[in-house]
Amino acid sequence: MSKPELWVVAERRLDHIEPTTQQLITKAKHLAGDQMHTVAVLFEATTDHLEDELKAYGPDEIRIVKDDRFPTATDAEIADALQQLVTSNEPNSILFGATITGRSIAPRLQAKLQTGLTADCLDLRFDDDTLVATKPSYGDNIMCEIICPDHRPQMATVRPNTFVAEPTDGAATVTTATITFHPVKRLQVKTATPVVNTATTVGDASRVVALGRGAASATTINTATKLAEKLGGRIGVSRPLTDQERFTHDDQIGQSGNTIHPELILNFGISGAVQFLVGMQDSQTIVAVNSDPDAPIFDVADYGYVGDASAFMTALLSQFN
Numbered sequence: 001m002s003k004p005e006l007w008v009v010a011e012r013r014l015d016h017i018e019p020t021t022q023q024l025i026t027k028a029k030h031l032a033g034d035q036m037h038t039v040a041v042l043f044e045a046t047t048d049h050l051e052d053e054l055k056a057y058g059p060d061e062i063r064i065v066k067d068d069r070f071p072t073a074t075d076a077e078i079a080d081a082l083q084q085l086v087t088s089n090e091p092n093s094i095l096f097g098a099t100i101t102g103r104s105i106a107p108r109l110q111a112k113l114q115t116g117l118t119a120d121c122l123d124l125r126f127d128d129d130t131l132v133a134t135k136p137s138y139g140d141n142i143m144c145e146i147i148c149p150d151h152r153p154q155m156a157t158v159r160p161n162t163f164v165a166e167p168t169d170g171a172a173t174v175t176t177a178t179i180t181f182h183p184v185k186r187l188q189v190k191t192a193t194p195v196v197n198t199a200t201t202v203g204d205a206s207r208v209v210a211l212g213r214g215a216a217s218a219t220t221i222n223t224a225t226k227l228a229e230k231l232g233g234r235i236g237v238s239r240p241l242t243d244q245e246r247f248t249h250d251d252q253i254g255q256s257g258n259t260i261h262p263e264l265i266l267n268f269g270i271s272g273a274v275q276f277l278v279g280m281q282d283s284q285t286i287v288a289v290n291s292d293p294d295a296p297i298f299d300v301a302d303y304g305y306v307g308d309a310s311a312f313m314t315a316l317l318s319q320f321n
């Protein structure tokens with residue numbers, strides 16, 4: 001008997017694969033073990049070779065559907081193509097990135113298939129062949145495990161950067177599948193003008209200087225900016241600092257912000273609320289500076305200093321001069 005299939009729907013960003021796809025393939029392989037067959041499903045133009053960016057992450061199979069209309073296909077058209085593939089292959093589970101595109105295609109497919117979808121997950125596991133998806137719920141105050149016991153496929157969208165993409169030396173089999181492309185006339189993409197953001201984000205930085213309410217003065221932020229530059233890193237913030245004009249939601253670390261895994265994170269004046277910790281607790285080395293010795297941030301810190309954030313930062317910066 002063939003193994004049940006665990007799919008990752010590959011997402012395209014400009015002419016490349018969106019990194020969440022590679023992160024999900026790595027997670028899918030861990031979840032599948034020997035029990036399931038991991039398939040990356042890729043829609044691309046006849047001349048595209050985006051599968052080359054998937055092979056290194058070692059899904060068992062890359063199943064490609066080619067049509068020159070795919071690069072500008074609408075989410076409804078992709079959902080229709082997926083429905084056809086699901087009907088002919090009957091996967092056990094399907095994973096999408098919780099990106100703007102994934103969040104648009106997955107619910108369309110879910111409605112067509114009349115199955116369950118758990119959105120914006122932070123973890124996944126299997127209990128036999130039941131997908132157990134963990135997601136923040138009830139105003140993001142608790143983590144819920146959600147299952148879909150009676151319908152297949154089981155579907156989930158997973159927040160970007162929740163998992164780390166790990167290249168493997170496994171070889172993926174590349175196959176092709178065919179569907180009938182059904183244009184959805186209501187909406188047509190005439191041209192695509194990508195927003196190109198060349199700035200690195202806090203999610204991409206390997207060293208992060210994280211600032212909280214206890215390190216929020218203009219002087220402290222200026223010192224932190226210099227420190228981040230010296231470290232070759234970037235500033236990230238806890239949620240209260242996004243009220244300041246110079247920070248946005250893109251700079252926020254945590255449950256409703258970015259999930260990050262830098263090699264080093266220095267936390268200044270951050271208490272360590274669970275909503276913050278969930279976004280950074282898998283960082284390789286965690287340093288915390290806080291004037292309160294009982295601050296929960298110290299529970300996850302590899303190195304801690306009880307004292308004033310600004311004074312510590314100034315002393316650290318002076319070591320670089």
Ligand SMILES: Cc1cc2nc3c(=O)[nH]c(=O)nc-3n(C[C@H](O)[C@H](O)[C@H](O)COP(=O)(O)OP(=O)(O)OC[C@H]3O[C@@H](n4cnc5c(N)ncnc54)[C@H](O)[C@@H]3O)c2cc1C
Binds near residue numbers: 212253268291292
């Ligand atoms: C649904 C929901 C989602 C949320 N999502 C997020 C999220 O994604 N990210 C996030 O960060 N928060 C999030 N929050 C908010 C979260 O619960 C906390 O309120 C927030 O993380 C607290 O930020 P903070 O640690 O900077 O501030 P505080 O909790 O106020 O802590 C400030 C700390 O600074 C210390 N301090 C004060 N002065 C100094 C000094 N001079 N030197 C050193 N230390 C000093 C204090 O001892 C204290 O520990 C969310 C909340 C909800 C309800």
